[in-house]
Amino acid sequence: MIYNSFAFLVCFPFIFMLYYLIPARFQNGRNIFLLTVSYLLYANWNPAYVLILLGVTLVTYWGGRIFEWKDDSEGIQVRQRKKLIWLFALLVLLPLLVFKYYNFINESIFDLLSAIGLRFQLPGLNWAIPMGISFFTFQALGYLFDVYYKRISAEKDFLTYALFISFFPSIVAGPINKASLVIPQLKAMRPYFDYGKALEGLRMLLWGMFMKVVVADRMGLYVDTVFPNYMNYTGLTCFAASIFYTIQIYADFAGYSLMAIGVGKTLGFELTENFRRPYFAVSVTDFWRRWHISLSTWLKDYVYIPMGGSRCSKLRNYWNIFITFLVSGIWHGANWTFIVWGIWHGLFQIIEKALGQQKCEYGAFGKTVKIIITFLLVNFAWIFFRMPTLSDACGVIGRILDFSLPMTFFSDSMTTMFFMIFGIVALLFKDVMDEFFPAQTNRLKDIGILRWGAYVFILSSILLTGVFGADQFIYANF
């Protein structure tokens, strides 16, 4: 569900009201209602792709059941379990591989063969990628691995499991929830209405909306003007566009995550925290503890640790980091730009680990310097993430580093620049307060008039300065 859409504004109050019309004692009825809504919303985008969602759900549900059943009855051998997990993982990943990576693999093989004089190519697919496929596939796979590693027992109730996979607040772009967090909430007797949670949920929705329409989409206007025509702009302008994109992608994705978690909260659910002020990270390693936390946790639990994690030789550990971030890059998209982006992050984490620079022990000044260095490293990596090809990404970086170009800066109209600065300052203020002055922030939150003033200010800013009718969330494309 696109939270900044008019459809959401109309639908959600109805979903909210209908959900709370069902008495708490009919827990199953509430779950069936949420499952129906989740599937209807997904079908609203593309009815045919519901089959893929259902397929992934069925495969992992039965996979989990089979693992548990085999454990209980026959005492299945380790080798058989391994074969089975590979089989199920492949089955779950199949739609993702076909829809998202088929064309990329096909074209890459064609390029490779062309280089040695062979010209052979399979026909390309021209299908839209099912919305949120990377997210629900990884969520389902995570569940299967948890059952495989015996961290949780398999869910027997199909309806509960299907709701866990398709839960509408998080299906489009995460967070990638762990079964151990969500399934117990679906099964437990939830209170009829949790006032505190619902209020917190609305606050998150409001701030998430601000991040998306006031900050992200406003930055997007500048970025989308400069990056596609970067050859026409100076290095300084390209650098500014890269900074704005760094802010855009944070405000866009963290805003989306906040809204998803907020919607979950208004319905009484806790979803996985996804962002913790990532641009205050003191190292790239630290950045990944704060950015897309649900994905980095997934990669840590199901890629990094199974490969040996850090409990192995240094070289092996470095290799594990490299592979983990290579997978992260591939997960983000079928393009060499994402792979380079992933490798960039992996390499810098290896360097930090080798130099013992993952944490910061240099005091306030040193911390500030490390935050700036990390920000710039992440910023340059985002250029690969944003540009359509590697040569375009290198072109932008080359432009930024070409100091022979005039140091002029393309500025849009004065009002547009003002709105951009306004958004950045508001976002920075909130993040600085939350990061460095949490106690004072909490005290301020207790003052009713300030709190209400903030709500009015945020909503007025959305109405007066928000960019409406803009696109999809960036991460909904993955």
Added chain:
Amino acid sequence: MKRFIIKLLAFLLLIFIIDRGVGLGMKYMQEHAKGGYIGHHNKIINSDEDILIFGSSRAIHHYNPQIIKDSLGMSCYNCGQDGNGIILFYGWWQLMKDRHVPKIVIYDVNPGFDLFIGENNQKYLGWLRSEYDNKDIEQIFEDVDYTEKYKMQSMMYRYNSKFLQNIVDFIHPIFKIKSDGFLPLKGELDEMKIKNNKGEAKQPKMDSLKIELIEKLVVDIKKHNAQIIFVASPVWYGKEDVQFEALGTICKENGVLFLNYSNDSKYVRNNRYFKDGSHLNARGADEFTKDLIKDLLKGKLCQN
């Protein structure tokens, strides 16, 4: 739950009151703008000139009303607006036509804004939102996006992205637009900055709404006994004629003049006349306006 709903309703009531208050303030400031873009907008919808120039930034920078006035002896105002096309100009026409009808409308066509499907037509509604109360433009909002009529219930939203401009132009306009609306560009084109224009070759899809509004505008202007002339002003790269096919058909069907200078050899790739790939500089604008007048006077324009 009761407490939650009461607080939510109280918040919505508070927002409603603030929304109305801000809306009234904005309306007052817009109506009393001392100049700038808001003044330009007011001038257009209250115009009483004989000739009006419609079009995007290419219109505002390419047509010198003073030359037109001196040559044709008719008053002229340049209504050009950056990044805008037929959706805005059809709206502005609706807002002005009951009060004053110009004798001639010169419409500078930019296929991206006036004919082809772009990213999002909502962006063209920006200058019309504050005029939403006018019944004549409601249908445009409905055609662009049916949800706009709901969003328009918020008075603050009607001034979305324009409120700062509103305040500045009310207190002390920073941006100076000449009294005839013309905004000449200084300087000459730096060929190093021109991008490879391969992308222009492919034929984008026509936007049925834009085409429909062009047709409606043509019919409506003729109905009001005024004349419309479509002009494609020069482009440094040149432009393929095929891009104007749909417009050519409309003009032929309605007996409307269409003058295409986009491939005029005098201008194409002539750096002296351009500021950038899409915009003439002041010298180019003066030269082009003179050429246009010459052609119009040669008999291409049926003078009233």
